[in-house]
Amino acid sequence: MNTASNAAAAHATAATNKTFFGKLRALALHALNLHLQNCAVIAEAYRRPQ
Template sequence: MNTASNAATVRTAPAANTTWLSKLRALALHALNLHLQNCAVLAEAHRRPQ
């Protein structure tokens, strides 16, 4: 998925990771990862023959 690039992005974030904007960004990245995982599951289910 997209976890490698997200992990790299998290590592390069500033040390003061307590602002509301950084928390919102982390939440958005987590939601994006969940969405991509869900899309992968649906695509795999759709790909398999009935």
């Protein structure tokens, strides 16, 4: 995964994490990151020969 963009997104949300929408945005970014990691695991398992 691209951890540089994840770190940048986490750093960008640190300043806006005070409001409700800032917290919601941080939660959405975290959920998206977990989803993409899950997709990468599934793609890797699918790519490997049986």
